[in-house]
Amino acid sequence: MKKEISLIINDIKHDILVESNRTLQELLSKQLDLTGTKHGCGTGDCGACTVIVDGNAVCSCLVLAVEVNGSRILTVEGLKKDRKLSELQQVFLDLGAFQCGFCTPGMLMSAKALLDSNSCPSIEDIKRAIAGNLCRCTGYTKIVDAIKTVGHDNN
Amino acid sequence: MKTFTVVGKRIPNIDIEKVTGDAKYVNDLFFPNMLCGKILRSPYAHANIKSIDVSRAKKLEGVKAVVTFKDTLGIKWIQVGPPFEDKYPLSEGKVRYVGDEIAAVAAIDENTAEKALSLIKVDYEKLPSVFNPEEAMLPGAPQIHEHVENNISVHRVRNYGNAEKAFQKSDLIFEDKFVVGPQSHGNLEPNGSISYFDEKGVLHVWSSTQSPYFVRKELSHIFDIPVSKVIIKRMYAGGGFGARSKVCEDEIISALLSQKSGQPVKVIYSREEELTTTRIRHPMIMYLKTGVKKDGNFMAREMKIIADNGAYNHCGPAVLGYAVMVTSSLYKVKDVKVESYLVYTNKHFGGPYRGYGVPQVAFAIESQIDKIAKELGIDPLELRLKNIYEKGYVTPCGFKITSCGLKECLEKAAEAIGYKDIKKSSDPFTGVGIASLIHCSGARVYADGDFSSATVKANSDGFVTLLVGNADCGTWSNTTLSQIAAEELGVSMDKIHLICMDTEKTPMDMGSWGSRTTFIAGNAVKIAARDLKEQLIRATVKELGGKEKDFYINDGIIQSYKSIGKVKLGESTVQFPLGDAVLASTERIGQSLYGKGHYEPNSEFIDRSTGTGNISAAYSFAAHAAKVKVDPDTGETLLEDFVGVHDVGQPINPIAVEGQIQGAIAQGVGYALMEKFTYDDNGNVLENSFADYKMPTVMDLPFLKTHIVDIVDDEGPFGAKGVGEPGIIPVAPAIINAIYDATGSQIKILPATPEKIYWGIKKDRSKL
Numbered sequence: 001m002k003k004e005i006s007l008i009i010n011d012i013k014h015d016i017l018v019e020s021n022r023t024l025q026e027l028l029s030k031q032l033d034l035t036g037t038k039h040g041c042g043t044g045d046c047g048a049c050t051v052i053v054d055g056n057a058v059c060s061c062l063v064l065a066v067e068v069n070g071s072r073i074l075t076v077e078g079l080k081k082d083r084k085l086s087e088l089q090q091v092f093l094d095l096g097a098f099q100c101g102f103c104t105p106g107m108l109m110s111a112k113a114l115l116d117s118n119s120c121p122s123i124e125d126i127k128r129a130i131a132g133n134l135c136r137c138t139g140y141t142k143i144v145d146a147i148k149t150v151g152h153d154n155n
Numbered sequence: 156m157k158t159f160t161v162v163g164k165r166i167p168n169i170d171i172e173k174v175t176g177d178a179k180y181v182n183d184l185f186f187p188n189m190l191c192g193k194i195l196r197s198p199y200a201h202a203n204i205k206s207i208d209v210s211r212a213k214k215l216e217g218v219k220a221v222v223t224f225k226d227t228l229g230i231k232w233i234q235v236g237p238p239f240e241d242k243y244p245l246s247e248g249k250v251r252y253v254g255d256e257i258a259a260v261a262a263i264d265e266n267t268a269e270k271a272l273s274l275i276k277v278d279y280e281k282l283p284s285v286f287n288p289e290e291a292m293l294p295g296a297p298q299i300h301e302h303v304e305n306n307i308s309v310h311r312v313r314n315y316g317n318a319e320k321a322f323q324k325s326d327l328i329f330e331d332k333f334v335v336g337p338q339s340h341g342n343l344e345p346n347g348s349i350s351y352f353d354e355k356g357v358l359h360v361w362s363s364t365q366s367p368y369f370v371r372k373e374l375s376h377i378f379d380i381p382v383s384k385v386i387i388k389r390m391y392a393g394g395g396f397g398a399r400s401k402v403c404e405d406e407i408i409s410a411l412l413s414q415k416s417g418q419p420v421k422v423i424y425s426r427e428e429e430l431t432t433t434r435i436r437h438p439m440i441m442y443l444k445t446g447v448k449k450d451g452n453f454m455a456r457e458m459k460i461i462a463d464n465g466a467y468n469h470c471g472p473a474v475l476g477y478a479v480m481v482t483s484s485l486y487k488v489k490d491v492k493v494e495s496y497l498v499y500t501n502k503h504f505g506g507p508y509r510g511y512g513v514p515q516v517a518f519a520i521e522s523q524i525d526k527i528a529k530e531l532g533i534d535p536l537e538l539r540l541k542n543i544y545e546k547g548y549v550t551p552c553g554f555k556i557t558s559c560g561l562k563e564c565l566e567k568a569a570e571a572i573g574y575k576d577i578k579k580s581s582d583p584f585t586g587v588g589i590a591s592l593i594h595c596s597g598a599r600v601y602a603d604g605d606f607s608s609a610t611v612k613a614n615s616d617g618f619v620t621l622l623v624g625n626a627d628c629g630t631w632s633n634t635t636l637s638q639i640a641a642e643e644l645g646v647s648m649d650k651i652h653l654i655c656m657d658t659e660k661t662p663m664d665m666g667s668w669g670s671r672t673t674f675i676a677g678n679a680v681k682i683a684a685r686d687l688k689e690q691l692i693r694a695t696v697k698e699l700g701g702k703e704k705d706f707y708i709n710d711g712i713i714q715s716y717k718s719i720g721k722v723k724l725g726e727s728t729v730q731f732p733l734g735d736a737v738l739a740s741t742e743r744i745g746q747s748l749y750g751k752g753h754y755e756p757n758s759e760f761i762d763r764s765t766g767t768g769n770i771s772a773a774y775s776f777a778a779h780a781a782k783v784k785v786d787p788d789t790g791e792t793l794l795e796d797f798v799g800v801h802d803v804g805q806p807i808n809p810i811a812v813e814g815q816i817q818g819a820i821a822q823g824v825g826y827a828l829m830e831k832f833t834y835d836d837n838g839n840v841l842e843n844s845f846a847d848y849k850m851p852t853v854m855d856l857p858f859l860k861t862h863i864v865d866i867v868d869d870e871g872p873f874g875a876k877g878v879g880e881p882g883i884i885p886v887a888p889a890i891i892n893a894i895y896d897a898t899g900s901q902i903k904i905l906p907a908t909p910e911k912i913y914w915g916i917k918k919d920r921s922k923l
Binding site for chain 2: 094132
């Protein structure tokens with residue numbers, strides 16, 4: 001059964017017809033061509049599909065699109081401003097906080113959600129924020145380092 | 156180490172798309188008329204298929220193709236080659252593990268495809284199954300493959316030297332049994348591919364493969380079409396670690412469905428399929444016997460390995476072969492005997508996985524060393540240092556050690572972890588452990604050889620196009636190969652535009668596995684860049700005069716050491732921008748400038764009758780050290796500190812090298828402490844989601860420290876060696892040795908879960 005919903009995604013308003021059982025991750029990647037939000041497990045265990053809904057980091061595979069009718073969504077594609085990388089993205093790049101890149105969008109969104117609520121997080125704060133984001137490639141050290149660096153720059 | 160302009164520098168990764176969400180992986184592609192492919196899998200561990208009825212599935216609206224074995228040419232995949240081929244793309248009439256592929260459908264959407272699967276009627280005749288390899292070897296065990304007696308796919312005995320005599324000369328002999336379980340690659344991106352047989356019968360495959368070369372070869376073989384009619388287009392890959400280093404079933408099945416339907420077909424595995432049906436690290440049972448002198452010298456080593464193949468061979472024969480060779484190459488032991496068995500069981504099956512059999516044998520050998528150290532009253536680090544070899548050594552299986560930083564690695568690892576302080580400390584249940592490794596930089600284990608190729612083209616704007624056939628599955632090779640090209644050619648990094656991995660356009664390369672990329676593909680790129688440099692200089696000489704030997708390229712400008720013609724050095728240095736040289740050649744002489752590089756190291760094929768051969772032209776080394784604190788009341792291990800010290804020769808990009816080591820350490824921590832698969836009585840895998848198959852999160856790991864020692868290898872590009880795999884090998888033994896140091900309890904079965912540690916401590920305490 002299809003329903004009409006209205007969302008603001010990366011500051012752009014969308015009026016969409018969507019199946020009731022479609023997840024937010026499917027809506028973003030399959031229907032709206034925002035393929036940055038990845039499907040890693042579909043059960044909320046890996047965090048690859050993390051986006052920010054009304055300021056909160058969520059696993060978009062666990063959210064039905066119809067549930068977020070009227071919400072503000074930020075995806076990885078919305079991090080750039082005026083076609084320039086955000087500081088968070090630039091630091092990830094400079095410090096090598098990714099390898100295969102599959103977990104990276106989700107990781108960036110968890111980091112962004114943290115930094116938006118706590119601009120100078122401690123290492124413990126950072127670890128807790130990305131505890132739900134699995135990474136198989138990096139061992140997390142450079143990721144934590146990158147987020148700490150952005151936090152330090154904010155100080 | 157030498158200082159270079161680009162090589163050795165901390166240059167950021169060139170794949171910026173990975174931080175913007177623009178990097179496209181297979182599941183991000185959508186083509187017009189693309190169908191969704193799904194696979195029907197066996198619910199039984201062992202059964203004959205009496206009949207398959209696909210008629211109802213075919214009639215379902217929206218279904219465009221349903222395929223079974225009858226729709227294939229009945230050709231088995233090659234993998235490591237004869238005589239080990241044992242699997243068809245779809246079951247030929249027997250299934251051998253829960254998840255074995257029986258049929259597949261392509262439909263207009265996922266829901267329709269899944270509904271169609273449920274309409275396929277399969278009539279099974281269940282057979283008794285066997286899940287334990289030692290049971291599977293016994294007479295009377297269920298026979299899994301008709302042509303293989305006692306389920307023993309491979310049985311080899313390797314005698315390097317004379318272990319029996321050497322045991323007689325030993326003062327003490329140690330015998331232990333070690334068991335290591337399976338491990339999932341745990342790639343964040345589930346397996347998947349898109350295939351399309353076009354109107355001309357050309358097969359296009361979009362895949363995250365680590366080796367387009369092998370996929371092309373296999374698909375050509377299975378579909379009986381010329382290799383040039385198979386084009387592999389490589390996407391970004393969400394992981395690798397060996398999972399995608401050979402052809403995967405999804406590539407064959409998506410191609411088959413496309414052949415049948417005439418439309419592009421995308422097959423993407425669910426996480427459950429990814430965990431329960433794709434390749435795993437081979438579980439092994441190892442019986443290890445070591446003879447030593449009272450002063451600690453290792454005299455003899457004998458190991459019996461029973462490797463659990465799972466239901467099919469895949470690369471098992473090669474994995475086991477390499478593990479056997481390394482068993483003879485860890486530390487200086489001249490007399491080694493290894494008897495190995497590769498045994499079929501009715502479970503998901505092993506394949507190539509970072510370390511290729513070595514994490515298993517290294518765990519056994521390195522763990523036992525600490526027990527030997529305790530018995531002899533020698534410090535474990537000292538015992539290792541006493542028994543390491545140096546450059547110039549040839550291991551019993553024939554590995555020629557041309558550069559070796561083992562001593563430096565061990566000493567640095569101990570220093571970095573604070574080994575002496577932890578040993579002296581009276582902190583209860585705190586301990587330190589250390590372990591080392593040897594690993595190849597590429598390996599001549601397949602009949603195809605061990606080569607890579609590259610092409611470099613100079614453009615009239617001074618930019619350089621680098622074409623490589625190698626695969627970056629997150630290993631940073633796009634960046635490091637560009638650095639090698641830039642350094643050799645004399646241009647800045649931003650002038651290199653790298654194109655990789657379209658088999659129609661890029662040169663042939665055997666792929667990204669075996670820690671070969673930096674060493675072998677890197678050398679191919681260096682040769683190509685040097686070839687181009689010489690052509691550019693020749694074009695310059697033709698244009699300006701002078702002698703070739705007097706020219707060099709720096710920062711994209713061709714310059715001369717000497718004055719030429721009327722232009723005197725000092726008055727105005729001879730400067731000829733690279734782009735101008737290209738124009739001079741293409742426009743004045745009509746000659747395009749392409750540098751070609753092909754590199755195949757001077758290594759040897761493994762001699763299959765003796766198990767010897769210098770299969771790699773260089774070997775990497777490392778030592779890892781772990782500090783743990785164990786809670787005796789719960790058995791939980793807190794990994795307080797970890798350091799990995801590596802000999803990688805000249806690091807092309809230190810950020811990339813550190814990242815590889817850290818990632819490998821994390822994967823090793825999972826292997827050591829938490830990752831496992833358990834099977835019910837019917838062979839079902841219980842850990843079918845990330846909720847149950849626990850991989851390390853950031854909470855499980857300390858800040859992972861790395862160091863690179865100052866060693867270069869003359870054969871490697873600018874002195875570099877491989878680093879992709881080594882980092883995982885010493886992790887488990889370093890941690891287990893630390894737990895042993897902390898508790899007095901030696902865990903011999905991985906993973907070392909809290910339950911094992913808790914009961915181990917209790918048992919060992921009760922002996923006191």
